[in-house]
Amino acid sequence: MSVKSEKSTASILDKACDCALLHQGGEADIYELACGEDFYALKWYHSGCRFEDSVADRLKHLNIPGLYRVRESGVRDNTPYLIYDFIDGVSSADVPAMPVAVALKLLRGVVQTLDALNKENIHHGDINPSNVLLCKSGNSLQTYMIDCGIVGPGALAYAAPERFQGRPASMQSDLYSLGMLLFRWIAGAPLLESNVYNELAAQAQAIEGVDISSRLYDLECCKPQELSALEPLWKALLRESLENRAEDFDELDELLEIALDSIGVGEVTVQTALQKYAVEALPEKMGKKFPTERKSAFPYSQNDNGNKKNTLKIAVLALFGLILIAVVFFVLIGTKGPDIDETGSLLLQKSRSLESVESGLENREKSAPDTLPPAVLRDLPTPVSE
Secondary structure: OOOOOOOOOOOHHHHOOEEEEEEEOOOEEEEEEEEOOEEEEEEEEOOOOOEOHHHHHHHOOOOOOOEOOEEEEEEEOOEEEEEEEOOOEEEHHHOOOOOHHHHHHHHHHHHHHHHHHHHOOOOOOOOOHHHEEEEEEOOEEEEEEOOOOEOOOOOHHHOOHHHHHOOOOOHHHHHHHHHHHHHHHHHOOOOOOOOOHHHHHHHHHOHHHOOHHHHHHHHOOOOHHHHHHHHHHHHHHOOOOHHHOOOOHHHHHHHHHHHHHHOOOOHHHHHHHHHHHHHHHOOOOOOOOOOOOOOOOOOOOOOOHHHHHHHHHHHHHHHHHHHHHHHHHHHHHHOOOHHHHHHHHHHHHHHHHHHHHHHHHHHHHHHOOOOOOHHHHHHOOOOOOO
């Protein structure tokens, strides 16, 4: 079992107040979750697709520039899922072909992120345009990597030959995928195309027989000087044998820097090209946090235990409120005229006493008119002497 079972602790899934479908892919659907002021991306895997839970757990504790922040992973409704911070950007699969200088500069950012990830002994395993997001960074662009640790070869058109043979992801397989990514960014289309698994496996195995420079020349997307600058990169990345690829990400970064120098562009020129491409590539809707025009579409059943607890709290507070109001009401009514109520009661008692006394006097007068009861005599006023 490569994914963890559901946890009993509070989940972001149950805190979400809104959900919108962003993208439907081959291995998973991507949703945006709104949790108050916080926004997350939910990757909801299709049947048979999953991620390596050990990688997901380690990513939760990493904060690498240019890499998504994983917040939660698990299983809900028998479906593996992954939640990470929502990144306000666009997939590099949805942007037009890039100028060579722009592609080389952006790839350096990706390489630096992968190098930091490799130092944590984590390999991406599914580098392709959909897993590299382009985000605004001031007036320029920044790359963000998402979706590390998938089980399987990932996007087949970008998978290294050994991945078709069932071998796990490695730094060398990521290097090969970077070469495929660079070609796609420059040409605007993948180098290898087929809907058949075995055909793509065979094409990857024979990658060294592909004349990449001629392909780019035919597409009219590169100048001769740029084709020459790119040639060492293809030789360092798109090789069938792992041993013939670049040694590591540091070596690749050096080759990218040399390529930029070879096409005669300085840092200022590259930044200007990035700013121009950002205007062309990024839609105006960038910066909008939640696609409110899309209907809510939770792909899972929400656990309402939290809602039940909140409802119970509200009910208890309401009950205490009513009790408090009742107490205040009765106190006010009870203290409204305590002296009047007491006086009335005393008067009623005196009245009844007088009636009994008068009744006794009448009976005495009939039997002994000159004699009064001692108690009555005590109550009579004493004559004042003159």
